[in-house]
Amino acid sequence: MAITHHWVSKELLIAEYSGKVTGQELVAAVLEISGDPRFYDLRGVLGDWRNITEPSLTTGDMEKTAAYVEAIAKSAPNIKLATLMLHEESREALEAFFSLLVEHTSWETEGFNNPEAACRWLGVAPESVAFLSDTLSLIHISEPTRLLSIS
Numbered sequence: 001m002a003i004t005h006h007w008v009s010k011e012l013l014i015a016e017y018s019g020k021v022t023g024q025e026l027v028a029a030v031l032e033i034s035g036d037p038r039f040y041d042l043r044g045v046l047g048d049w050r051n052i053t054e055p056s057l058t059t060g061d062m063e064k065t066a067a068y069v070e071a072i073a074k075s076a077p078n079i080k081l082a083t084l085m086l087h088e089e090s091r092e093a094l095e096a097f098f099s100l101l102v103e104h105t106s107w108e109t110e111g112f113n114n115p116e117a118a119c120r121w122l123g124v125a126p127e128s129v130a131f132l133s134d135t136l137s138l139i140h141i142s143e144p145t146r147l148l149s150i151s
Helices: 023-035 037-041 059-073 089-101 115-122
Strands: 002-009 012-022 044-056 080-084 108-112
Touching (some): 023 037, 023 059, 080 089, 080 115, 108 115
Parallel strands (some): 012 044
């Protein structure tokens, strides 16, 4: 399993999940993000779950993750969390369950199956991001001296 964080800008983070994701890894990823100095400027997170081969998250894992999110949301209350998933019932169910668990925070959450729609919801112009292939691949073109390619 791999969770990879790509800071597209100080206000936008792409979190890519692939392979088998466990609850322990998910909690570690949340803590890594919240420990980054850029976290306090963060306004949008796009969680790309499309490359998960085996979701291995229990109800307890989701509750623990939501508890961490609820705590860190107090430090950074203005984050929008977009979850990008394939049309697979179990994945959509996990996203819906996570949305319910974090609904007591100030964060806005929404699930998507289309990267362009997720970008628009986050306030990122899809045309400022080039999508290459079925996996989320980005080139952020607003900072030409620091082009960041994510694949």
